[in-house]
Amino acid sequence: MKLYALNGTCSLAPHILLQLSGQPFEIQFLDRSKGEHKAPEYLVINPRGKVPALQDGGAVILENVAIQYYLATRFASLELAPTELQERSRWLGYLSWFSSSVHPSFRRFRRPELHSPVESQWPAISETGKTEFLSALGEVDARLSGRSWLLGDSFSTADAYAHVFNLWARQMGFAIDHLSDLRRHGRAMMEMPAVQAAFRCEDLPLAVFD
Numbered sequence: 643m644k645l646y647a648l649n650g651t652c653s654l655a656p657h658i659l660l661q662l663s664g665q666p667f668e669i670q671f672l673d674r675s676k677g678e679h680k681a682p683e684y685l686v687i688n689p690r691g692k693v694p695a696l697q698d699g700g701a702v703i704l705e706n707v708a709i710q711y712y713l714a715t716r717f718a719s720l721e722l723a724p725t726e727l728q729e730r731s732r733w734l735g736y737l738s739w740f741s742s743s744v745h746p747s748f749r750r751f752r753r754p755e756l757h758s759p760v761e762s763q764w765p766a767i768s769e770t771g772k773t774e775f776l777s778a779l780g781e782v783d784a785r786l787s788g789r790s791w792l793l794g795d796s797f798s799t800a801d802a803y804a805h806v807f808n809l810w811a812r813q814m815g816f817a818i819d820h821l822s823d824l825r826r827h828g829r830a831m832m833e834m835p836a837v838q839a840a841f842r843c844e845d846l847p848l849a850v851f852d
């Protein structure tokens with residue numbers, strides 16, 4: 643299996659899952675500064691010029707949600723996702739919310755210029771994105787209240803996905819110290835050797851959740 647990734651981006655979520663699998667895998671980090679994710683060789687893999695992309699034999703799986711679904715199913719014995727219908731639907735609900743709302747809000751914050759050609763609008767777009775992103779983190783914190791993981795007692799791929807947003811918020815220096823359940827969740831994630839391995843491999847700060 644081969645994962646295409648950009649350091650410290652949303653491809654960290656499937657990277658954590660591959661580390662957790664204990665199975666051999668390859669990871670190719672694309673160099674954003676050289677535009678490798680938009681180069682013709684990569685556009686053959688993902689014509690959208692985005693990461694993550696997962697190659698398994700002849701198959702290429704695109705989109706974080708689909709890749710997490712694939713890995714959870716491929717490594718079913720690791721129980722990275724619930725199998726009971728209602729719990730499985732709740733799990734998919736988290737992935738779908740993260741992918742369709744939470745991630746795009748952070749993108750608006752970071753890249754407002756992609757959302758309007760009118761430069762004077764960029765600060766407002768960025769601010770709105772940040773507000774929505776922080777509101778989502780507040781909801782994650784509230785849903786974690788009294789629980790180890792997003793779905794309760796069992797870890798799922800949704801926790802790896804949430805950890806990426808938690809990391810981004812901390813790297814941006816957002817004021818989220820009051821979100822104590824999110825902090826606890828971040829620390830629990832960092833105690834997992836697979837998460838530490840992924841952070842080391844991507845040269846990410848391990849102490850950011852201390």
Ligand SMILES: N[C@@H](CCC(=O)N[C@@H](CS)C(=O)NCC(=O)O)C(=O)O
Binds near residue numbers: 651653692693704706
């Ligand atoms: N909907 C896609 C979004 C992927 C995405 O936006 N990836 C970012 C990294 S977090 C990326 O590849 N950015 C490079 C670019 O847009 O130029 C998914 O969930 O997989």
